[in-house]
Amino acid sequence: MNVFLWVLAAIHGALIVNAIGNLMRFRHAKSKPYAAGPLPKISVLVPARNEEHHLPRLIQSFNLQDHPNAELIVYDDLSSDDTWSIISASENERVSGLRGTALPEGWVGKVHACYQLSLKASGKVLLFIDADTEFQSPEALQRMCRRFETRPTSTILTGMTLLKGRGQLIVTMVGNLILACIPWWLGKHMPFHQLSAVNGQCWMIETKDYRRLEPHVFAKNEVLEDVMIGRYLHKRGLIPLLDDVRSELAVYMYSSFGEAWKGFRKNSAAALGSSTWISSITLLIYFLIFVAAPFFNIWFLFSIYALKWITDQSTNHSFIVTLLTPFSYLLTILIGIDSIFTRSRGRIEWKGRTIK
Numbered sequence: 001m002n003v004f005l006w007v008l009a010a011i012h013g014a015l016i017v018n019a020i021g022n023l024m025r026f027r028h029a030k031s032k033p034y035a036a037g038p039l040p041k042i043s044v045l046v047p048a049r050n051e052e053h054h055l056p057r058l059i060q061s062f063n064l065q066d067h068p069n070a071e072l073i074v075y076d077d078l079s080s081d082d083t084w085s086i087i088s089a090s091e092n093e094r095v096s097g098l099r100g101t102a103l104p105e106g107w108v109g110k111v112h113a114c115y116q117l118s119l120k121a122s123g124k125v126l127l128f129i130d131a132d133t134e135f136q137s138p139e140a141l142q143r144m145c146r147r148f149e150t151r152p153t154s155t156i157l158t159g160m161t162l163l164k165g166r167g168q169l170i171v172t173m174v175g176n177l178i179l180a181c182i183p184w185w186l187g188k189h190m191p192f193h194q195l196s197a198v199n200g201q202c203w204m205i206e207t208k209d210y211r212r213l214e215p216h217v218f219a220k221n222e223v224l225e226d227v228m229i230g231r232y233l234h235k236r237g238l239i240p241l242l243d244d245v246r247s248e249l250a251v252y253m254y255s256s257f258g259e260a261w262k263g264f265r266k267n268s269a270a271a272l273g274s275s276t277w278i279s280s281i282t283l284l285i286y287f288l289i290f291v292a293a294p295f296f297n298i299w300f301l302f303s304i305y306a307l308k309w310i311t312d313q314s315t316n317h318s319f320i321v322t323l324l325t326p327f328s329y330l331l332t333i334l335i336g337i338d339s340i341f342t343r344s345r346g347r348i349e350w351k352g353r354t355i356k
Contacts (some may be wrong), residue, residue, distance in 0.1 A: 006295050012303040019310040021185035026160075026244040026314060031277040035149035041069040042145055043123030043207075047113030048087075049077035049351045051131035054252060055086045061135035063092050067142045073120055074131070076100055080352070096120075097203050107220045109353055110200075115216035118207075127204045132252045136162070140248035147243060148204050152188050156209070156238050158230070159202035159245035160315065165252040167260025168321050170330050170335070172308075173255075175315030176328075180307055184242040193234035199242075200226035209238060223355055224270040246316055261335060266350045268332075268339035276344050283336045290329040304329070 044062065048055060055074065062072045072092075076084045079102040087097035098120055103109055114128055125148060127141075134140060148157050160178065162169050182195055190196055203226070205215075218232050219225040230240045240309075254260035272279035272286075293300035308325040321328070342348050348355050 005297060008289065008296070008300065009316040011289055012293070012300060012307070015180045016303060016307050016310065018183050018185075019180045019307055019314075020178045021183065023310055023314050024241070025185040025242075029147075029244060032147075032150065034143065034146035036146075039067065039069065039142065039145050039149070040124035041071070041122065042067065042125045042127055042141070043053045043117075043121035044070060044072045044127045044129060044141070045114060045117035045121060046072065046074045046129055046131050046133075047077060048074050048079065048083050048131040049109065049113075049151075051078045051083050052079075052081040052086055053255070055083060056324070057134050057252075059090055059092075062095065062141075063090075064070075064138045065135060065141045066138045067145065069123075070094060070141055071096065071123060073098060073117055075117050077109055077113045078102075084190075093311075103353075106354060107224065108223060109351075111216050111220050111222065111225045113199065115185075115214075115220070118210055118216065120240060121207065124207055125191045125204060125336075126207055126210055128200070128202070129249065130201050130251060131220060132160070133201065134252070136248055136250055138295055144204070144243075144245060144248050145229075151241060154237055154239060155188050155241050156198070156203065156205045156233060157242050157243045158198040158204075159243050159249060160199065161201050162246040162250040163253055164250050165254045165260075167254045167257045168317065169324060170257070170260045170264055170331055171253050172312060172315070172317050172321050172328055173332050176308060176311040179240070179311045179314050182242075185196055187241060188239040190239055192236065193231045196231035196234035196240050197227045198233070198240050202245060202249055203240070205233075205238070209222070213238070222270075223267050227271070240281050244314075261338075262350070264335045265339045265342060266348050266355060268336045269343040269348075272336060272340065279340045283333065283340065286336070287333055291326075292335060301326075 072095045074087045075098045076087060098116060103112055151157055213236050215229040217230055219228040222228045233240060254263055269279050272282040290304060305325055309322050312322045
């Protein structure tokens with residue numbers, strides 16, 4: 001038992017140190033000067049399926065952007081609502097739409113949409129974002145592009161966005177996972193591709209690199225495509241770096257707790273492992289580290305709160321959300337169980353489509 005407790009303590013300590021390193025990297029990156037001079041054209045690419053409630057906010061915020069050479073292209077993925085009407089009603093010549101066709105066999109909907117968008121893009125830089133995104137200020141896109149221009153060579157940027165919407169007890173775990181488990185502070189010296197990822201809500205890549213590597217083709221059948229794309233790009237010599245874009249981009253992830261549950265259920269099993277057995281073992285380890293540990297020693301409760309407080313500070317979550325930390329971890333376990341069980345029966349659905 002003593003060995004088990006020491007192993008738990010080492011894991012908790014490593015996660016806390018890693019989260020602190022990422023928080024310090026965030027603050028250091030914000031203090032660096034932006035690139036000067038003219039900016040390259042950027043294509044903002046948005047996959048959309050039944051997004052009539054979110055698109056007006058995104059398009060309006062894009063219309064206000066002061067970037068001198070930017071375009072917004074939205075892919076309407078066979079929506080059954082007014083998504084296409086909203087796109088086509090835009091009077092901004094910088095905004096255009098692409099009507100989707102039947103999903104080819106072997107492709108996941110969002111991945112296919114992003115690839116089709118990339119084929120139409122005319123910018124030197126591609127920015128992939130979700131339809132529930134909002135630019136926070138008129139300078140947001142220009143600031144992101146200037147930071148992209150100053151990034152180290154052989155890297156791309158992915159963003160930690162400001163997470164809004166309902167279901168915050170679940171949503172808060174996005175930042176917790178991204179900031180506690182991945183050593184972003186290592187920068188382009190990240191040693192293993194298994195530690196890399198991109199955040200599918202926001203990532204930027206030069207068009208020439210995208211066309212050369214075609215990451216969405218590589219991940220065409222992946223539910224967890226952003227993780228697989230990050231690992232793939234790392235292996236091909238492009239290291240994803242995490243940028244703090246909370247001041248630039250807000251994402252309204254879900255409109256209700258139930259929607260948040262379904263949203264996390266669709267990919268939790270894939271995040272845990274490729275099979276039911278692997279996913280179950282991974283979830284059991286997660287349970288021991290974050291839920292069961294305080295029952296072995298009360299000090300683990302304090303370390304769990306410390307870890308969550310650090311990541312919540314990095315993602316602008318409220319004190320109430322941090323106070324309810326045990327419930328967030330417990331909900332993660334329950335969603336994981338639901339996701340594993342639902343996947344094993346082939347019944348995971350999202351926006352009217354069955355996914356693997």
